[in-house]
Amino acid sequence: MKIQEADAKQLLRAQGLPVPPWTVAWSASEARTAAAHYLADGASAVVVKAQVLVGGRGKAGGVKLARTADEAETVASAILGLSIKGIVVRKVLVGPAAEIVKEFYLGAILDRASRRIVLMASAQGGVEIEEVAKRDPSAIHRESAHPLLGLADWQARRLAFAVGLGGPHLRAFVAIAKGLVGTMAAYDADLVEINPLAIVRETDSDGNGLLHLLALDAKITLDDSALPRHPDLEGLRDLGEEDPADVEARTHDLSFIRLDGTIGCMVNGAGLAMTTMDLVKRAGGEPANFLDIGGGARADKVAAAMKLILADDKVQAILVNIFGGITRGDEVALGLIEARARQHRDVPMVVRIVGTNAEEANALLQEARFETAATLDEAAEKAVAAARAVGGAA
Amino acid sequence: MSILVGRDTRLVVQGITGREGEFHARQMQEYGTNVVAGTTPGKGGRAALDGTVPVFDTVTDAVRETGANVSVIYVPSAGAPDAILEAVGSGIRTVFCITEGIPALDMLKVVEIVRQAGARLIGPNCPGATSPGRAKVGIIPGSIHREGRVGVVSRSGTLTYEAVQAMTDAGIGQSTCIGIGGDPIIGTTHTDVLKLFAEDPETDAIVLIGEIGGSAEEEAAGWAAAHLADVPRVAFIAGRTAPEGKRMGHAGAIISGGSGTAAAKVAALEAAGFLVADSPTEIPTLLRRAGVR
Numbered sequence A: 001m002k003i004q005e006a007d008a009k010q011l012l013r014a015q016g017l018p019v020p021p022w023t024v025a026w027s028a029s030e031a032r033t034a035a036a037h038y039l040a041d042g043a044s045a046v047v048v049k050a051q052v053l054v055g056g057r058g059k060a061g062g063v064k065l066a067r068t069a070d071e072a073e074t075v076a077s078a079i080l081g082l083s084i085k086g087i088v089v090r091k092v093l094v095g096p097a098a099e100i101v102k103e104f105y106l107g108a109i110l111d112r113a114s115r116r117i118v119l120m121a122s123a124q125g126g127v128e129i130e131e132v133a134k135r136d137p138s139a140i141h142r143e144s145a146h147p148l149l150g151l152a153d154w155q156a157r158r159l160a161f162a163v164g165l166g167g168p169h170l171r172a173f174v175a176i177a178k179g180l181v182g183t184m185a186a187y188d189a190d191l192v193e194i195n196p197l198a199i200v201r202e203t204d205s206d207g208n209g210l211l212h213l214l215a216l217d218a219k220i221t222l223d224d225s226a227l228p229r230h231p232d233l234e235g236l237r238d239l240g241e242e243d244p245a246d247v248e249a250r251t252h253d254l255s256f257i258r259l260d261g262t263i264g265c266m267v268n269g270a271g272l273a274m275t276t277m278d279l280v281k282r283a284g285g286e287p288a289n290f291l292d293i294g295g296g297a298r299a300d301k302v303a304a305a306m307k308l309i310l311a312d313d314k315v316q317a318i319l320v321n322i323f324g325g326i327t328r329g330d331e332v333a334l335g336l337i338e339a340r341a342r343q344h345r346d347v348p349m350v351v352r353i354v355g356t357n358a359e360e361a362n363a364l365l366q367e368a369r370f371e372t373a374a375t376l377d378e379a380a381e382k383a384v385a386a387a388r389a390v391g392g393a394a
Numbered sequence B: 001m002s003i004l005v006g007r008d009t010r011l012v013v014q015g016i017t018g019r020e021g022e023f024h025a026r027q028m029q030e031y032g033t034n035v036v037a038g039t040t041p042g043k044g045g046r047a048a049l050d051g052t053v054p055v056f057d058t059v060t061d062a063v064r065e066t067g068a069n070v071s072v073i074y075v076p077s078a079g080a081p082d083a084i085l086e087a088v089g090s091g092i093r094t095v096f097c098i099t100e101g102i103p104a105l106d107m108l109k110v111v112e113i114v115r116q117a118g119a120r121l122i123g124p125n126c127p128g129a130t131s132p133g134r135a136k137v138g139i140i141p142g143s144i145h146r147e148g149r150v151g152v153v154s155r156s157g158t159l160t161y162e163a164v165q166a167m168t169d170a171g172i173g174q175s176t177c178i179g180i181g182g183d184p185i186i187g188t189t190h191t192d193v194l195k196l197f198a199e200d201p202e203t204d205a206i207v208l209i210g211e212i213g214g215s216a217e218e219e220a221a222g223w224a225a226a227h228l229a230d231v232p233r234v235a236f237i238a239g240r241t242a243p244e245g246k247r248m249g250h251a252g253a254i255i256s257g258g259s260g261t262a263a264a265k266v267a268a269l270e271a272a273g274f275l276v277a278d279s280p281t282e283i284p285t286l287l288r289r290a291g292v293r
Helices: A007-013 A027-038 A070-081 A129-135 A153-162 A170-187 A222-227 A244-251 A272-284 A298-308 A328-342 A358-367 A375-392 B019-031 B059-066 B082-090 B104-117 B158-169 B188-196 B216-227 B250-255 B262-271 B280-289
Strands: A023-025 A046-050 A063-067 A093-096 A099-111 A114-121 A139-145 A189-203 A207-216 A219-222 A253-256 A263-267 A289-292 A315-322 A351-355 B012-015 B035-039 B052-058 B070-073 B092-095 B120-122 B128-131 B135-138 B147-154 B174-179 B204-209 B231-239
Touching: A007 A114, A007 A170, A007 A189, A007 A219, A023 A358, A027 A070, A027 A093, A046 A070, A063 A070, A070 A093, A099 A170, A099 B104, A114 A129, A114 A153, A114 A170, A114 B104, A129 A139, A129 A222, A139 A153, A153 A170, A170 A189, A207 B035, A219 A222, A244 A253, A244 A298, A244 B188, A253 B147, A263 A272, A263 A375, A272 A289, A272 A315, A272 B158, A272 B204, A289 A298, A298 A315, A298 A328, A315 A328, A315 A358, A315 A375, A315 B158, A328 A351, A328 A358, A351 A358, A351 A375, A351 B052, A375 B280, B012 B019, B019 B035, B019 B135, B035 B059, B035 B082, B035 B216, B052 B059, B052 B104, B070 B082, B070 B135, B082 B092, B082 B104, B092 B128, B104 B120, B104 B188, B104 B216, B147 B158, B147 B188, B158 B174, B158 B204, B158 B280, B174 B188, B174 B262, B188 B216, B204 B216, B204 B262, B204 B280, B216 B231, B231 B250, B231 B262, B231 B280
Parallel strands: A263 A289, A263 A315, A315 A351, B012 B035, B012 B070, B035 B052, B070 B092, B092 B120, B147 B174, B147 B204, B204 B231
Antiparallel strands: A023 A093, A046 A063, A046 A093, A099 A114, A099 A189, A114 A139, A189 A207, A189 A219, A253 A289, B128 B135, B128 B174
16 A cells, blocks of 8 residues: 555654654645745745655656745645646645755665565665666665564665765664664555655754755555554555545455456456456457456455446456356356346456356356356457447447 | 375364365365364364364474374464464474465565474465375365376466366376465465476476566576476466556566566566466467477
């Protein structure tokens, strides 16, 4: 689960990491009030940032500086309502603009291959880390945390020296690096990223410049499997930014991803669901979704899945592919018959059920006059042909 | 021979009195697996599966009383990491964890402890393994198999069934079929299983089934090129049409050097001498082409 920057900063702050203050504003006038507060507090400017769960906010015009409260209101009203990668901006973060001396990248990820939490740091911060990885892989330095002991101080120090933070900021960096790994453990995150981690200059009341490290941005994704033991974090899910279909899918414990094609797919098992999509494509069609109904799905779950697929107006044919193991084929067939009786529009459907109770399933389907297929390849071809016939008629 | 499970398997089922545990324990027993014990804390002293299998409070008791040497876990996700540690702590060397939904950071710790103990964990979130005609451990339907000499390793459940059924229909039997699990952190990788197959005198050919994400298939391809040059090998990768960034965090893509895509995996496998199928139903054809009788 992805969470918003402001929520990620809250979690980092709770773990003792240095994060500058911020306010979340839902309107231009709220942004103005927040900006006036920070400017009166001594900030020379404020930053206004779109709060959306997609990357590339800066390039899309979703991050702006403002030197006055008026200007903050103007830029906030420009950012609110902006569409960034299809997501409409509903809220912005307002905070004092930092005087940046140098930017770094620091991120902790769950590395599947080494089965470790890996901490990555780079002196090339503030830009997308994928670009650094492509352009200059040697600019990214890595340390693996021990699964039982965590990240050792010496590892954090080695990372600090590697990115040129071995001087006055060494102790602060070590604390931040260890805090990042600690944040992962505390919240069961699979990604915690600070980009940029910056040396910023602050001027005290006597006019003296002070340099210190601050986390100017924060990105955290949480392990969905661990959410049951963090009920408080479930509240950070941004339902306003989710596709209603995703919310519906989660309610019924279905794994669903909407795509652009015309052939709806309903499958049990993630690997087989991906394979079904691939075979639809191979047969000349385009899948409308990924949908895994999981193991042991009953009739009501099948009906919910069908409703989800049909809610997409682009869908012109449906392919159901079930290999019964734990899942019983006859349960799925009953669910399909029930769903078709209730559905609001007629879409051609090709059903292929094999494995546990497949015979009973196919008897039910034949009686209800469903089109069936024996093999997966045949099912994909039939579904593509059916969608073509519908598309041609339209 | 076969690998991981066979005639010498003495199985303890952790969570045997639960709905899933009992159902699958019965299926395994009917297939011919030697199910010697079950455990459920607090239910020791009973018998499961119509009185044929004794239930113990602890795995330690089960091992001492029955000589159990392989465990399979059906307990819910909240208790599953502890169940794995209990099995390993009781001297079991081969542990299958069927349970899905275990937090990844728990698995980091568990996998480390299993490794230090010198035991082997398969899974979690895996369908288990079957050595046709000998034993099955897990949830793979017994009916899809045929005895033979092709080893199958896969990350998936139902996709594996699809591939195995196609092989069986074409008259190609299997030595062992193993599902290693679809979670990001798993105990046994594709490469680990290839190493076991390489040492099994009754496995003559290999089918590797993978999917997008991570770099385990690429690593397995590299190992196979160096060590299995003379072994017929066929692969299938699911997810050629999967959209980017939907399941993989972008930082994950960095560490694998952009090798999480189906295209990269197919290329790595082909470069390593695998015949790569476009559909699971093509696997038998490619096995024949590679020289499997």
